[in-house]
Amino acid sequence: MTDAAAGASTPDLGRPGVDVPDRRGRTGLDRIGLDLTGNPRVRVRDVRLLTSNWYVTRVTTFDFQRRDGTWSTQERETYDRGDGACILLYDLETRSVLLTSQFRYPAYVNGHPDGDLIEIVGGLLDDDDAETAIRREAEEESGVRVGAVEHVFDVYMSPGSVTEKLHFYAAPYDADRTDGGGLADEGEDITVLEVPFDEALARIGDDIIDAKTIMLLQWAALSGPFAR
């Protein structure tokens, strides 16, 4: 239905996330991408907000110049959750790592037997920079107050559809930590697991099947703290 057709029968109350705040107070969500100029082979034409129920889904129409010089129009749907950060917490003395276990519905609905996934500590940046966010998540989820953190790499986890860039960190932890467990009022219910590093490596592909977790465990073995 066009706006004109909708306006003929219903009062214009504004579109949540566009002209009026959505349930999380956001507006202007349909502006993202319109000002992109970095790539002369891409001209963004139109951005349409599909959902902003919690995270944001958009469909963007853009003209794209192929390598042979011809132009075509493409439409791409993007899932925008903001950016995230994750951290491998390790103890060289006991040769162990701190992992978490929590229920992940998207994994459960896609074949995981119970949805309880083993992961390193991680979360979304919300309004913080990556290092502030990962310190916050480490304390909330695992009860560890991290000192100096090592930045490892920044990675697009699913670049065909998910906008998120994930910032990867590592830091040592020691026995001096509280319980963690996540924020109950946000629905988090996290179990902290202290796992011998070699056992964690051996469980990759078995019950350790979260990408960010596998990436940092393998980095730690190849060139990170357990390789030095």
Ligand SMILES: Nc1nc2c(ncn2[C@@H]2O[C@H](COP(=O)(O)OP(=O)(O)O[C@H]3O[C@H](CO)[C@@H](O)[C@H](O)[C@@H]3O)[C@@H](O)[C@H]2O)c(=O)[nH]1
């Ligand atoms: N009501 C509601 N709450 C949600 C929804 N999705 C997420 N939440 C809330 O938002 C919290 C996000 O917690 P974080 O610790 O910030 O994120 P995470 O879920 O642990 O990690 C996410 O980011 C990681 C880093 O990118 C990802 O690796 C991971 O898969 C996940 O998407 C969740 O615990 C949950 O309370 C939703 O659709 N509805």
Ligand SMILES: [Mg+2]
């Ligand atoms: Mg988290």
